[in-house]
Amino acid sequence: MLKCREVYEIASDYIDGDLGRWARIQMRLHLAMCRHCSRLVRQLEYGRRIVREEAGSTVIESASTARSELLATYDARYAAPSGSGVEPPAHED
């Protein structure tokens, strides 16, 4: 039987499903019988969800020119004719 202290040490791996089969079975046995450790696991799972909810919904506005500048840099490096690579075509249309 796992001790509560041991459960504490592996609880994070447990909620990721990263434990081996034997440890997982031991963990389930312990959780079925221990109210404290069951709470611990539910709190960790909730913590993981709320971190994702908050940080994952963060949107940082990017300067509108950033994307076009990157595309231009990419084109200059890969798409332009070999040589200096920055000459525009002589005629448009």
Next chain:
Amino acid sequence: MLEEQDELVVRLRSGDRHAFRQLVDALHPRLLRFVNRLCPPPSVAEEVVQDTWHVVIDRLHTFRGDSRLSTWIFQIATHRARTRAVREGRYAATLLESWDHADPGGDGGLSRFDSRGRWVAPPAGWPPDDPEASAMHQQALARISEVIDQLPEAQRAVVLLRDVEGLDTREVSTILGLSPANVRVLLHRGRHRVRSELEAVWTGRESC
């Protein structure tokens, strides 16, 4: 999936700007929100990410496909973010060498248990069955951003990459240059710290 990625890399190297644009659209917002938590404010984070893309464009030919392309790009971004943070005087330069030293102490976990491994201060009686439906959840949400920002740097990076960006332990270990075991330890510490701060919100007590 790897074949798909190989094909993408070939297209990127052959000047397929549509492929490049798709890559930027998919990754840019994620890189920005991640870097902003390592190296704020947003104006600096944006420079770092822009810088990252320039490195990606420059070094596409050196990408060997040992990891996923997105992992490789996150790795570059993390390195640039740390270099920049050091330059801004946010971290001591020696920390750049290893993330291990950037993680002071443990989680205080041992003091929670008696000599026979039983709880001394067991977790309090939260969360309820459907915590997201509770008014306390809004308070917890209001607090969580600060909690993340106060995590030690290495824990913060691991928590964000694993729990927000959804990368697996191996990818995170590549990105941060840490062993998978270390990544798991840092994740354990970060999550327990988050848990203890949330406990303070849910119970109205000081965290310990």
